[in-house]
Amino acid sequence: MIPFLLLLAAAGPLPDKGEPPLTARTQISGGPRPAEQTAVTFDHADLSFEVLPKHRRIRGDATLSFTARAPLTRLVIDLDRNLPVSAIAIDGAALPKSGWSNPEGQLTIALPRPLAAGDKVRARITYGGTPHVAVNAPWDDGIVWSATAEGKPWMATTTQGYGCDLLWPCLDFPAGEPASVDLHITVPAGLKAPSNGRLLGVETLPDGRTRWNWRARQPNTYAIALAVGPYDEIRGTYRSRYGNEIPLHYWHLPGKAAEARALFDEFAPTLDFFEQVIGPYPFADEKVGVVETPHMGMEHQTINAYGNGYAKAPEGFDWLFQHEFSHEWFANQMTAANWDDYWLHEGFAQYMQPLYGQWREGEARYAVMMEAQRNRITNAAPVVRDKLLTEEEVYEPAKGGAAGDIYFKGAWTLHTLRWLIGDEAFFRATRRLVYGRVDPKPGNFAPRFASTREFQEIVKEEAGRDLGWFFDAYLRRAALPELVEMRKGDVLRLEWRTGGAFPMPVEVKIGDRIEWVAMEGGRGAVTVPAEAHVVVDPMARVLRRSVAVEQFQAWQAKARR
Structure with missing residues (x-):
């Protein structure tokens, strides 16, 4: 085995945008999966990362715990081949190199013994290399390597489109969430690594590097995120209308204290809106977390990425912060199990902005914001196709995707539905979609998967009539009535x-x-x-x-x- 540091010395020039290239397999997130992936329950992931900004590389050590639902002779795990595996151990026993292969980005591991349904297995995978550099994050995925005005390293990851396998060995489909994740992120001296979940502690290593230890429950596969920089932090505590206290954290670049404080001041009223109109913040036992990133933004669970440059808008709030924060309810608490139902994430998140405008200022603001979204609906493709689809098949027009209509047409579908069935039925249906119940309170719900068909059935029950014709017209047909x-x-x-x-x-x-x-x-x-x-x-x-x-x-x- 070649020592990792010697590999760094021979690494050559730093990767540019779009490098190293990805295989077609790695660019697929979701869609039909190998039987071996749907035959396991993902119990836990223990993920260790070392971020090496100087070389634009990472090294990783992932221990993945599964329970078999059906007999298995091998594990199939997604991992970008740009992050080559150096060692694998199954239940503590090292495998020979002949025991695994990863030619195209799907790591196949031969198990030393067959598993029966109900058996548990633990795979430790040691890997590392040069991760793919995003071309235009967050619309194109990968790592963004940047630097602050003072020249200090600043980086972030985004993996929604191509998937979690750009960063760690995972099951790259929405329902492949691990039940819990421990994260250990080692960074150079002077840098911080805010991430998902609750901070367990920060260790300072003898050479000045720090290791940041986090624990998160049931994060989306693409929500596991790295963000590294010389951050300053603003902290606070929010007293919820449900009686619990919620930690608030914003990690921002130095030199932007006033702008950062103004954004942080938006956390509490935005949280109050969601808790009053939708229901309890789903991750109150962990935190509300936001981190400034060198890309626009992404709904990384409890550590939302923010890169909107503190832009001002006539509605009086930061749309990017509000949109990504809404995904804590519509994407992280309630997750579409199939990318075909992607609009449940984005349509609801988009609708929350005019709804927030209405909550703050009334009907005129709501109407103005809805009108702006109406003008962006294209009706080029159906929003829902009732098929098992990849993320790109849903989003990319070249692959038949509805693109921005999952946002804007989705929001207007909800606007019309709300009027058709009335506020009481609409918000009861929304709460059932998000929490699985109409009476959510801290501690009585957990993250869940949902679908368009389920939402349609919930609406039928709450409205007291079948509205299949409504969902067919707006979601399953491209042209508008x-x-x-x-x-x-x-x-x-x-x-x-x-x-x-x-x-x-x-x-x-x-x-x-x-x-x-x-x-x-x-x-x-x-x-x-x-x-x-x-x-x-x-x-x-x-x-x-x-x-x-x-x-x-x-x-x-x-x-x-």
Whole structure:
């Protein structure tokens, strides 16, 4: 075995963006999985990282504990081959190098003995190398190596799209979460390593390096994150409306104390909004954590990445902080088990911004923020396809993905649903989706997996009627419903044109009064005086086709050429 330090000396030039290249296998997160991965329960991960900024390398030691659900003769674990394995031990016994292989980014380990259902196994994997450098994080994954204005190392990871295997040996699909994780992150002297969960302690090594020890429960596979820099820290405590106290932490770069304090001051009111409108903060026993990163941001559980440059906005709050924080409920507490249901993360998170604007300032702010999102809906592909999909198949247009529509169309779908079924049913359904119950309190819920089909069933129960037609129209078909108006004499006839049944009611303003048109069978009529001024859907309750928006988007696209 070649000593790791000798490998560093022979490493050659530092990697640039996009280097070293990834295999097609490593770029896949989610989708159909090998039978060996779905045949295990991931009990625990003990992950040790050493970050070497000078060489842009990491070394890792991962002990992974599993319980077999079915007979197994091998383990199949995802790990980028740019992080070659130097040793593996199964239940403490070292394997010969012939006992594993990783040609394309899926590490196959032959077990010394077959496992029966219910048997436990512990695999210790020692690895290290040059991790892939992100081209444009967080939209393109990997490590971002940077430096502060004073020239000190500053780095962060992001792995949502390509997956956790860019950083550690894992099961790279949403339902592959370990039940708990211990993290040990060793960094050069003078640097800090805030990470997921609760801080167990910081050790100072004889040469001045420090080891940061963290413990997290059931983090998303892509939520395990490294962030290293010469951080200053702001701390506080939030007294929850549920009676518990929640630690607040913000790690920021030196020299930005005033801006950092202003952002930190947003933590408490944002937390109060979510706890009042949605329910208890899911990780109150760990922390609310945010860290400044050299990329835009990501919902890393209890250590959300923030890189918005302390931008100001007319709504009076930092959209990036608010969006990533909302993922503690919609992605980390409630996780889509299949990337096909990705909109449950992003659509809800996107909707939380105008909802927060409404909570803070009222209806005018809500309407302005919803209108801005409406103009970004493209309707190029269905949001949900009812298939087992990879993250890129859901997000990338070139692979049939809905791209930004999982955000903006998702948010508008929720806006229309809320009006259709009313606030009480909508928020009861949302709480059941997030917590699995309508009465969440600290200690009576745990992170859970969810799906569009489950949410649809919850809505049916809370609304007291089947709304399959609603979910089909907005999520499973690309084109929006089109409302056709036909006015003749003193009658206004309305007709929905869609690819299926769509009995969506509509409000019609006739002069100074508003009438409700039921639209049974997708058609309806209302009597209007010949001289009356009529506005259909005057409060923009219903997501529907808009020729004006389509023309605006076409004009924008042409202007950008």
